[in-house]
Amino acid sequence: MSSLKVACLGAGYFSQFHLDSWHRINSVELVGVCDQDIEKARNTGIAAFDRLEHMLAETTPDVLDIIVPPTEHATAIRGAIAFGVAQIICQKPFCLNLHEAAAILEEANVAGSAIVVHENFRFQPWYRTIKASMIAGDIGEVLQTTFRLRPGDGQGPNAYLDRQAYFQKMPRFLVHETAVHFIDTFRFLLGDPSSVYADLRQVNPVISGEDAGYILFEYANGTRGMFDGNRHLDHASDNTRRTMGEALIEGNLGTLNLLGDGSVHHRRFGTTSSEEILPPDTRPGFGGDCVHALQTHVVSHLTTGTEIENRAQDYLRVLEIEEAVYASSEQGRKIMLGGSDTR
Secondary structure, three states, X not given: OOOEEEEEEOOOOOHHHHHHHHHHOOOEEEEEEEOOOHHHHHOOOOOEEXXXXXXXXXXXXXXXEEOOOHHHHHHHHHHHHHOOOXXXXXXXXXXXXXXXXXXXXXXXXXXXXXXXXXXXXXXXXXXXXXXXXXXXXOOOOEEEEEEEEOOOOOOXXXXXXXXXXXXXXXXXXXXXXXXXXXXXXHHHHHOOOOEEXXXXXXXXXXXXXXXXXXXXXEOOOOOEEEEEXXXXXXXXXXXXXXXXXXXXXXXXXXXXXXXXXXXXXXXXXXXXXXXXXXXXXXXXXOOOOHHHHHHHHHHHHHHHOOOOOOEHHHHHHHHHHHHHHHHHHHHOOOEEOOOHHHO
């Protein structure tokens, strides 16, 4: 089969991980990079453009990889649809809100364009290991899952400016930008929750949105999941952005523990010692090379027909849960999912 032609929109901070991954996939040909700042696009060493329509017309890609902030997603996707791009990959959190995402998805469906959301945390090797261990029954019936987000990057007036400055201006930040990763990851591990309760707050006054809070997920089978996020605090790691924090998955037969070095440990119920089932992370790239894992997954789907994860249609459920989280915090009550309270 001939190479898949991939073009990328966005040459900002996070694009480095996308581009590195595409370069490593033999069946992919990178045909263009577009950015409003043409010098950033040129610095990638790939054919550079400052207008999306020019890049699409000249390169006719099979895949458009959208690596820009959510304020630009809808316009970019509509541009790709207009040029008949068959496969679109769009960075999370996928548009500004549920309403916009649903409208864009409908337009793509009518045009015959498929969208995959670049939600990469579920592809991190530690969550794949945890999921496999759960399926194997290593910890029995899962009763509680906890993730403590502690990247330690949110303090002071210069928070986020050296990496993703637009974070400071997002009116919805911790959940829409970051906790959405864990809404999706908890769904990957546990399925859909039946209710949420959230208490969100702003700690750093220089940013527009919330940067700390608790989210409690309840599941129909009795399992509970807790997201405990605070971007001001850190955790024990040489790289606090590798795992972004620490996790416990607790069952009636044992516990799985994710540490900041990317290792996963299994302790059997009633014992004091643990077995390392995944060693500390040494992979290149971001988050255990999860960007590469996701992009390889998409290429496998396009070239061999393997089942695809993160379809935009499925991802709308993540955005529905996100809306319920914000509603819960604003109203100070538990929100049941699946009914009118999620809207």
